[in-house]
Amino acid sequence: MSAHETHTLDIRGLKVSVETKEGPKPILRGVDLTVKSGQTHAIMGPNGSGKSTLAYSIAGHPKYAVTGGTITLDGEDVLAMTIDERAKAGLFLAMQYPIEVPGVSVSNFLRTAKTAIDGESPKLRTWMKDLKDVMARLKMDPSFAERNVNEGFSGGEKKRHEILQMELLQPRFAVLDETDSGLDIDALRIVSEGVNRAKEATGAGVLLITHYTRILRYIDPDFVHVFVDGKIAEEGGPELAERLEAEGYDRFLVAT
Amino acid sequence: MTKIDHSKATLDSAHSHGVVPDVSRAARKTSFDVEDLPVPTGREEDWRFTPVSSLRSFFEDTPADGHVRWVVDQLPAGVSLTEVDPEEAQGLSVRAPGDRVSALAAKHTGAAMVLDIAPSVEVAQPVEIGIKGTGDNVRGQFLIEVGARASATVILDYQGSAKCGEFVSVDVADGASLTLVVVQECDQKSVHLAEWVIRLGRGSKLHSSTATLGGALVRMNTSVAFAGEDSRADLFGVYFANSGQHIEHRTFIDHESPRCRSRVTYKGALAGETARTVWVGDVLIRAEAEGTDTYEVNRNLLLTDGTRADSVPNLEIETGEIEGAGHASATGRFDDEQMFYLQSRGISEHEARRLVVRGFFADVIQEMGVPRIERDLLRTIEARLEDVDD
Numbered sequence: 001m002s003a004h005e006t007h008t009l010d011i012r013g014l015k016v017s018v019e020t021k022e023g024p025k026p027i028l029r030g031v032d033l034t035v036k037s038g039q040t041h042a043i044m045g046p047n048g049s050g051k052s053t054l055a056y057s058i059a060g061h062p063k064y065a066v067t068g069g070t071i072t073l074d075g076e077d078v079l080a081m082t083i084d085e086r087a088k089a090g091l092f093l094a095m096q097y098p099i100e101v102p103g104v105s106v107s108n109f110l111r112t113a114k115t116a117i118d119g120e121s122p123k124l125r126t127w128m129k130d131l132k133d134v135m136a137r138l139k140m141d142p143s144f145a146e147r148n149v150n151e152g153f154s155g156g157e158k159k160r161h162e163i164l165q166m167e168l169l170q171p172r173f174a175v176l177d178e179t180d181s182g183l184d185i186d187a188l189r190i191v192s193e194g195v196n197r198a199k200e201a202t203g204a205g206v207l208l209i210t211h212y213t214r215i216l217r218y219i220d221p222d223f224v225h226v227f228v229d230g231k232i233a234e235e236g237g238p239e240l241a242e243r244l245e246a247e248g249y250d251r252f253l254v255a256t
Numbered sequence: 257m258t259k260i261d262h263s264k265a266t267l268d269s270a271h272s273h274g275v276v277p278d279v280s281r282a283a284r285k286t287s288f289d290v291e292d293l294p295v296p297t298g299r300e301e302d303w304r305f306t307p308v309s310s311l312r313s314f315f316e317d318t319p320a321d322g323h324v325r326w327v328v329d330q331l332p333a334g335v336s337l338t339e340v341d342p343e344e345a346q347g348l349s350v351r352a353p354g355d356r357v358s359a360l361a362a363k364h365t366g367a368a369m370v371l372d373i374a375p376s377v378e379v380a381q382p383v384e385i386g387i388k389g390t391g392d393n394v395r396g397q398f399l400i401e402v403g404a405r406a407s408a409t410v411i412l413d414y415q416g417s418a419k420c421g422e423f424v425s426v427d428v429a430d431g432a433s434l435t436l437v438v439v440q441e442c443d444q445k446s447v448h449l450a451e452w453v454i455r456l457g458r459g460s461k462l463h464s465s466t467a468t469l470g471g472a473l474v475r476m477n478t479s480v481a482f483a484g485e486d487s488r489a490d491l492f493g494v495y496f497a498n499s500g501q502h503i504e505h506r507t508f509i510d511h512e513s514p515r516c517r518s519r520v521t522y523k524g525a526l527a528g529e530t531a532r533t534v535w536v537g538d539v540l541i542r543a544e545a546e547g548t549d550t551y552e553v554n555r556n557l558l559l560t561d562g563t564r565a566d567s568v569p570n571l572e573i574e575t576g577e578i579e580g581a582g583h584a585s586a587t588g589r590f591d592d593e594q595m596f597y598l599q600s601r602g603i604s605e606h607e608a609r610r611l612v613v614r615g616f617f618a619d620v621i622q623e624m625g626v627p628r629i630e631r632d633l634l635r636t637i638e639a640r641l642e643d644v645d646d
Contacts, residue, residue: 059596060600062592062596082605083596084600084601084603084604084605084608086600087599087600087603088602092600093600098597099597101597101598101611101612102615102616102618103616103618104611104612104614104615108611109601112601112603112607112611113601113603116602116603116604117602148615165601169601169602
């Protein structure tokens, strides 16, 4: 990673509520997390612990209201940025449930996004080649580029398409929200290899949100954080994931 | 979002989502005698969405005042444009008018225009006709006659500023193929009430696209009758209503012959206070129309508050021996999740809206089959969208 610049994504005391019919419901209750370029942080935890809320809050989804704390990227206030500004600043969210956009082709979508993030349109010939190469490595059929964004995609195709974007848009920090869910073993390997390639190519920092340890066989985490009830309950190295694999989350749930 | 989708409606579950006081859509009165068609009150099924109180002059049996100018560059071989008197036009019409406005249009048309495509002629270049109305009481009838086994593309571009009642008869003879493109870009004060009656002969094809963009009040009432078996009709529509516009499309597909296939796909966007659209899609599958395959869909995108889109599919089925019959209707706003997804990839809100609207209309616009018109239409829609953002 020494060949790449080092950037820092810093989350301090983050509190987030989500709008419900009964009024705002607090989900995150003070999260502290620092991710540096080249690092992979696995965020693990039981369902409903706030992992996805953290992902959406970083990306700026309007449904989530930040009620306290800060998120900064190299000292810049991320919370003051619009959704697209965050992407331009180098943040990327691979979604658990990517959204269909009827009538917009994958190739048009990707080129529009690349142009927006780079501030200029990519050179056509290089772009076409890059797109073709990355798709081939992710074992995506070339006809995929002419399909409408996520429309009629299988679960596995949606996830590959997310990682295709990560590879092409080259973010400084990528948040992968349960990218492993719904993938069979082959797809999981292909998608994980894509993440590793993108990391290697750009030195990106990765926040890997997952319920299971399965994906950690393919993507090595430097740090593991266990989320329980909107807070980080325990932190450690890769060995913590192994312990979770053996013991499950019960230990934490009893403690709260 | 309101949404219905009954892609597998059958005889058992044949149903209607609107009020249909007619015993059957087939029972609706048609006549060249204006007296047979009383002035509507606004409570009738076929007028209930139209602001009839603002249309009094259209229902009055008075001579026309104003004119329609036809602008044609050069007609290809085998294609002619001639004038006929109202009696002859009446004889050529595929059926009588179904409402008072079109009956008055036929009565007071003066001369009626006839666009004739000779039998067996394959017209390669599109026949493009500009129609420009001027005046406060314009009445007109015109006819398109496509001879047996002929094929042609006809583009009608409505311009100008007028209050215009119109009756249009289209006769597609056996084995003929007609691609029809109707672009409505009258000025924002215009009122245009048109009834189109289309007859399809055996083994014929109609591919029709309508883009309705202009006018204060536009009502296009289109009936397609399958007079012969093994024919096919594809009707596409695109519309965009801003504040002060009422855009109404009614389609009636009359399956009266066996093994015909119909597809009706209309999509609209609405923006601004009082923007109003109506789509009513009637399909009748008569007892003799075995092997029918029909599907109709209407989608509306509400871009701002204060708009209203009515969408009413009606399906009447008199035989169970069909290939398929279904319909779908959905009206909704910009999808927040779609917008978030695009913006989270660095795409600005403005650009994301543009992508979503383009994408929404893409499939119907691509069906127009005339690249220049497709490009113009996309540009016009994008310009209208720019106005919304301001």
